């Protein structure tokens with residue numbers, strides 16, 4: 001029990017109202033009764049309703065707040081005396097980082113610094129047993145490694161950093177800060193670098209949910225460039241299981257790459273979505289949604305290929321992905337079709353403005 005008698009053995013999660021964070025909290029509380037405190041600013045990407053099922057769960061506490069607010073973080077740490085921090089909060093959309101990078105530097109770089117610094121001060125005040133047990137798990141991305149060519153080996157933990165977008169650069173900056181807090185002060189930091197997630201509760205600005213909803217509504221399906229950019233897809237619950245494994249058994253100071261062994265070209269993902277939507281909600285004239293696919297102007301600096309070598313986490317912690325891509329995609333399409341109320345609650349005026357801004361000027365190729 002870090003720090004003495006007031007601890008409830010809680011874990012402080014940041015960004016828990018977003019896509020991966022809410023899946024993490026929901027799956028955590030299905031498998032353990034260890035309390036969770038969720039600190040989230042509720043930006044456009046955060047939705048407290050994702051966790052509505054936990055409203056009366058005594059193990060769940062929601063706090064609206066900003067990771068850049070050091071006094072707030074210090075007070076939260078004093079009050080809840082967590083045994084760990086799992087840090088998801090970030091600006092996460094590459095296209096938005098190209099249009100308006102400022103928020104990415106503020107939250108991803110400065111916010112992570114504030115959290116690390118307050119964690120260090122809190123950790124220093126713990127008993128030696130509390131300090132030894134404490135963990136700061138920094139959730140990061142494979143985008144920090146840059147872009148691969150078709151025949152290149154997958155990213156491993158020692159691949160040099162080469163971030164290409166403002167988003168990737170801001171995450172790389174935060175990874176370096178996390179590393180420095182371990183190296184300089186011994187704060188027990190763990191870093192995970194994961195590939196593209198998909199699944200329930202993903203905000204429909206990202207490829208998979210955007211394409212599912214556009215296909216359903218008969219709108220065009222905007223594929224950037226030639227559609228041959230490759231991503232490695234991981235079902236979100238598999239990512240959550242990997243984070244739990246790293247939190248419990250990871251080596252402080254270490255980084256772990258997490259991936260799905262499921263490299264797919266974007267165009268193949270989009271055609272698979274068309275076929276699933278056709279199967280689950282056939283068009284009245286039996287036409288294929290594939291006819292909605294439109295190649296549009298590319299994302300500037302678009303990374304060609306990501307691939308993850310996840311052998312370290314498999315070898316050291318016994319984690320491998322459980323969900324094959326085709327089965328996970330089917331579940332995900334089903335979830336979006338079955339959750340129309342959630343979809344309409346997140347597609348606010350601000351969402352529609354973003355879609356107009358990102359796609360209106362992207363000419364069809």
Ligand code: NAD
Pocket residue numbers: 014015016017018019020021039040041042043044045046047065066067068087088089090091092093107111139140141142171193194195196197198203
């Ligand atoms: P998301 O955009 O869905 O959610 C981000 C959450 O952070 C939101 O709830 C938002 O309200 C909150 N937030 C933003 N700024 C904040 C601030 N200043 N203070 C407190 N809360 C704030 O993101 P996601 O897709 O769930 O990603 C979560 C984390 O995982 C991010 O750090 C991201 O870089 C990383 N990651 C994502 C993926 C992916 O495919 N989505 C893959 C690898 C790593």
Ligand code: DAU
Pocket residue numbers: 092093094095140141142143194195196197205206207208210222223224225229230231266299306
């Ligand atoms: O690799 C991990 C990263 O995956 C995370 O760190 C990011 O937070 C997450 O957003 C994701 O980044 P991507 O840029 O890969 O995801 P996105 O869903 O935006 O795009 C996936 C691919 O699809 C990418 O090659 C761009 C392309 N795309 C995307 C959109 C939104 C399209 O072709 N059309 C689109 O409309």
